[in-house]
Amino acid sequence: MYLKKIKNYIQKLKEILLLNSLNNFLTILLISTILILSIQSFNWVIFNSKWSVVTANVPLFAFGTFPEEQRWRPIIWIVSLFLISFLSIIPPKWKWLRKNLLIAWIGTIPLGIFLLYGGLGLQTVMSRNFGGLTLTILLTVFSSIFALPIGIALAFCRQSSLFVVKKLSSIYIDSMRAVPLIAVLFFGQLLIPLFLPLGVEIDRVWRAIFAFTLFVSAYIAEDIRGGLQAIPNTQIESARSLGLNQFQIIRFILIPQSLRIALPALTNQAIGLFQNTSLMSILGLVELLGVGRSILANPKFIGQYIEVYIWLASVYWLICTIMALIAKYVEKRLKIA
Amino acid sequence: MNTIINVKNISKSYSRGLLALDNVSLKVNQGKVLVIMGPSGSGKSTLIRTFNGLEAFDSGEINILGIKINQYHNERRIQKIRKRVGMVFQQFNLFPHLSILDNITLAPLNVQKRSRVDAEEYGMYLLNQMGISMHAEKYPSQLSGGEQQRVAIARALALKPEVLLFDEPTSALDPERINEVLDVMRKLAQDGMTMVVVTHEINFAKDVSDHILFMDSGKVIETSTPDIFFSNAKHERSRKFLNQLNK
Secondary structure, three states, X not given: OHHHHHHHHHHHHHHHHHHHHHHHHHHHHHHHHHHHHXXXXXXXXXHHOOOHHHHOOHHHHHHOOOOHHHOHHHHXXXXXXXXXXXXXXXXXXXXXXXXXXXXXXXXXXXXXXXXXXXXXXXXXXXXXXXOHHHHHXXXXXXXXXXXXXXXXXXXXXXXXXXXXXXXXXXXXXXXXXXXXHHHHHHHHHHHHHHHOOOOOOOOHHHHHHHHHHHHHHHHHHHHHHHHHHHOXXXXXXXXXXXXXXXXHHHHHHHXXXXXXXXXXXXXXXXXXXXXXXXXXXXXXXXXXHHHHHHHHHOHHHOOOHHHHHHHHHHHHHHHHHHHHHHHHHHHHHHHHO | OOEEEEEEEEEEEOOOOOEEEEEEEEEEEOOOEEEEEOOOOOOHHHHHHHOOOOOOOOEEEEEEOOEEEXXXXXXXXXXXXXXXXXXXXXXXXXXXXXXXXXXXXXXXXXXXXXXXXXXXXXXXXHHHHHOOHHHOOOOHHHOOHHHHHHHHHHHHHOOOOOEEEEEOOOOOXXXXXXXXXXXXXXXXXXXXXXXXXXXXXXXXXXXXXXXXXXXXXXXXXXXEOHHHHHHHOOOHHHHXXXXXXXX
16 A cells, blocks of 8 residues: 555656656756857857948948938938827827828828929939838838728729629739739839830839739738628618718728728738838849848958848848837727727 | 608518518607517518618518608618618617717718717717717727617717617617616607617517507517507417517
């Protein structure tokens, strides 16, 4: 009797000890690995790396070859973007501000065009001088602001009761989703000029924005459609019983509610779009990644690709994190509403 | 006495050949309250939803406030009816993305094109009447079921309707919350609002209604005053239903 109990006890102890020793072993192994890795990378980052490749080229990373004395213009534009993003996440107390936020966001497009291209009293700057983070943000912001309404329209067309409208938008969405982004970008850069009549030329930046808008709007349409399907039919019924017509129901009930439901997916699209603008660096636009590549091609900085890519990764990381945080706050705010 | 709602022989069948409404006729006069009772699946909700065009029907005619609708769905006429007939649903169906006050002012602003000041003032007046003016800036999800249903009634009243339709307004509420909604409805009836109410609340039907219409499987079984219906119903089917309810 006792013997059996003691045997059991020893058995259990053995199991615990064995398990514990394995646990301990793994913990020590992991900690030492992390320690060695961080000491190594710390050592490299502080003592072995030559950050001059980054510090010497900060203006290039930020603005590309934008004329030096005109750099305040992209700065103002980017600051205004951050300001509007910040205003979008403050608590819903300032009603007038919330109502005009949409106009403010749309207004960033003409403001951006005016500040970057110049004209009307400002010195004109050619789009080939756009570059770096400015160009990356330009591509992202313009493409998403254009793609959102197109995506919403496509989503509603796909739900339409008119057969032709429905089929056309389905075909558009499905074919866009079946083509890789890089192909659409090639189409924008290489084929659009062939289709245009002689003498008419569209800026390379605008061709890129056009291609991104075409591509992203198809994905946005599917996100919005998901949101539309999640709205219960009773919402439409009660709106109809109040005498609202079809257009008013879409505007006041369906669009706001589907956007709210689709917000996490739309954030994904925006972050994806921001990262995908880096594809333009292989199509001849010198955006953030393109600047990095052209700096590395400079004999002065040859072989310093680790520094450049670590720097680029952290810039991309920072901006994506900011975007995700903004979306998180907006989501939180909409949750009660 | 003006006839506000005049339903003549309407029928509706679902594709399986099942009759949802079978030759239903009824009349509601100005300032009267009609209560529609019946077991579930008897077509009560379908009937009340035909009045403002949420449900189409196959034959017959409805004359509501002098506007005629028939089996040919005439969107413009229905739109006219909806501007003058309010409806309250079982599940409240408030708009979750709008504040309580915005829920109420949405239709007055966009359907009747009233000024914002005017619409908000009247909205606050209605919320006061319902005893929930302190919630004006909140969102529907922050309110209890009874409060939400009172907001829904205020929203229907905001268009200054001549008729109110209630489709089981208390069925989704906790028992303690039912009375706060019924009290509001009693007051509306006292003020002379013409109402059609689908409900299972016997006491409400006894106190407030002028007529009771009892339905089963799409047919009108009997129409009588509440005194007669609850004490001495003509039909075997009605008596059976009342016995079930009283248990």
